[in-house]
Amino acid sequence: LPTLTLPTPADFDLARDCCSYGYFLLWPNFWDPGTRTLSRVLDVGKGGPVGVVIAQRDGVGSALRLTLSRAVLTAERAELKRQVSRMLRLDESAEAIGEFHGVDPRWKRSGYGRLFRSPTFFEDVIKTVTSCNIQWPGTIEMNRRLCQVVGEKLVLPARRKGGTPLELHSFPSVSRLARTRPATLRARCRVGYRDARLVELARLFRSGKVDPAWFEDPATPEAEIHEALLELPGVGPYAAANIMQLLGRYGRLPLDTESVRHGKTVLGFAGTSAQIMKRVHGHFAPFGEHAFRSYWFEIWAYYESKHGKASTWERETTGRVFTAALLAK
DNA sequence: GGTAGACCTGGACGC
DNA sequence: GCGTCCAGGTCTACC
Numbered sequence: 001l002p003t004l005t006l007p008t009p010a011d012f013d014l015a016r017d018c019c020s021y022g023y024f025l026l027w028p029n030f031w032d033p034g035t036r037t038l039s040r041v042l043d044v045g046k047g048g049p050v051g052v053v054i055a056q057r058d059g060v061g062s063a064l065r066l067t068l069s070r071a072v073l074t075a076e077r078a079e080l081k082r083q084v085s086r087m088l089r090l091d092e093s094a095e096a097i098g099e100f101h102g103v104d105p106r107w108k109r110s111g112y113g114r115l116f117r118s119p120t121f122f123e124d125v126i127k128t129v130t131s132c133n134i135q136w137p138g139t140i141e142m143n144r145r146l147c148q149v150v151g152e153k154l155v156l157p158a159r160r161k162g163g164t165p166l167e168l169h170s171f172p173s174v175s176r177l178a179r180t181r182p183a184t185l186r187a188r189c190r191v192g193y194r195d196a197r198l199v200e201l202a203r204l205f206r207s208g209k210v211d212p213a214w215f216e217d218p219a220t221p222e223a224e225i226h227e228a229l230l231e232l233p234g235v236g237p238y239a240a241a242n243i244m245q246l247l248g249r250y251g252r253l254p255l256d257t258e259s260v261r262h263g264k265t266v267l268g269f270a271g272t273s274a275q276i277m278k279r280v281h282g283h284f285a286p287f288g289e290h291a292f293r294s295y296w297f298e299i300w301a302y303y304e305s306k307h308g309k310a311s312t313w314e315r316e317t318t319g320r321v322f323t324a325a326l327l328a329k
Numbered sequence: 330g331g332t333a334g335a336c337c338t339g340g341a342c343g344c
Numbered sequence: 345g346c347g348t349c350c351a352g353g354t355c356t357a358c359c
Contacts, residue, residue, distance in 0.1 A: 192337020
């Protein structure tokens with residue numbers, strides 16, 4: 001099979017930096033704790049979906065080895081590298097992570113700093129909308145169904161003679177989701193009332209009214225991005241702040257019921273949820289433009305204290321246990 | 330500018 | 345078993 005190599009920052013650790021945010025557990029992403037590889041299908045051009053397995057064999061800072069399901073053209077190769085770099089935040093240098101550790105030294109030892117995200121801005125927006133007002137296992141199910149129902153199918157030949165071919169799916173493309181009927185999403189993907197909002201989002205991307213390049217441009221003022229996100233269907237204060245962090249803007253906190261749980265059980269705050277939210281907000285304000293990472297890795301450390309290293313979580317078992325009721329115990 | 334009430338779905342909990 | 349509540353919120357309609 002064709003392979004590609006991708007250099008990484010000096011401190012990059014695939015197992016740690018991939019398994020750093022819940023989206024690594026969402027379809028079509030598949031982290032295999034056994035082989036410590038990330039695999040999924042990517043849409044990189046007109047040649048059809050490409051399966052990719054990402055491995056880091058020679059330790060921290062070594063190059064990634066990408067094994068592809070088919071040969072790719074030059075333009076596809078560039079796009080593929082761009083998408084993998086986005087997912088794993090290869091754009092964040094060791095120095096940039098060091099700067100964060102300077103502000104919050106608690107994560108220096110583990111090296112946590114990069115946060116996993118999607119290969120595209122579009123997928124991040126859709127995934128965030130599917131995480132609202134629902135428990136985590138529901139988000140997992142919705143993403144699985146979206147891929148299987150609306151995503152493009154990729155069939156890989158059986159590894160052994162007589163074995164069954166492997167069927168994989170990509171994440172729904174903008175154009176495909178824009179053409180999907182809300183009723184289909186509701187019935188087959190179980191997205192509930194999110195149906196029309198998801199289709200409308202895809203249509204905004206398709207028409208160019210939402211331009212990913214503008215949102216991703218470091219030169220675009222933060223306040224303008226935030227304002228534009230709030231205009232999107234299905235995106236409120238929580239989702240907007242979360243998409244901001246996915247864009248690498250860590251100054252805002254996506255406060256939700258999980259923040260309240262964290263405030264109570266870990267930080268020891270008492271009072272009404274509104275009061276606790278306020279205190280959580282104040283607690284992380286001193287971390288300034290790094291606030292979200294300080295907040296998130298505190299939560300992540302709590303999850304790992306309950307279930308072990310995130311890189312050992314299985315998508316089908318451990319990955320599904322993060323419900324409010326279980327976390328509160 | 331602030332706040333009830335509705336909203337899909339499915340897990341958790343009480344009876 | 346069945347009803348109720350609510351989750352990594354958002355939107356609309358009111359005040």
